[in-house]
Amino acid sequence: MSDNFAAVGLLLAFAVVLPIVVMTIVHLLAPHKPHKEKLTTYECGNLPIGKAWIGFKSNYFLYAIVFAAFSVETIFLYPWALTFRKLGTFAFVEMFVFMIILIVGFWYAWKEGALEWM
Template identity: 65%
Template sequence: MSEFAGVGVFLVGSVAVALIILLIPKLIAPNKPSKEKLTAYECGNETIGQTWIGFKNNYFMYALVFTAFDVETVFLYPWALTFQKMGIFAFAEMLIFIVILLVGFWYAWKEGALEWM
């Protein structure tokens, strides 16, 4: 258990620093809202029509699929570097991993998550 004490101290310290960084501006910064400050601002022009326009759901799904395959690349690179040392078991594991990702890719394609417009 003592091997993980450093990890615990680091975790507590990082959470404390994050909370301090978030709380200091709330305590120090002036907060004087006015009607002018609360109006919507778009490149110096008054907004025309509705200010809050929702995004299509497909943009979010497109980003999620991109991130999943980006992470796949991160896992494939070290595996490829040590492939000869690990043997056939590692090859089978990576094959299963790639099959799972291909099934996810097929599902995203079928649902239309890769269609931009």
């Protein structure tokens, strides 16, 4: 069993060290020639109008997070539906509670306006 942990530890160390080594090598070997034109803001080949740093509504992110959360949670419904008859009444009650939690979460997201685009 300790071999499994050693393999996971080795993989974790490799996953942490490799990006640091690669980024260091790139930083050392890449040419660094700043130029006035290179440092200007680029906007589809046109000169930018106004500030480059503008604010935008965070509802788009909320919408994406709610979508991701509910899509992951609905994935749990598929295996349950396949083995529904074998699981019995207890599993039906558990899924009923799970669905109630989903519905309450959906209602809360709707109430807070996380599902509105504009």
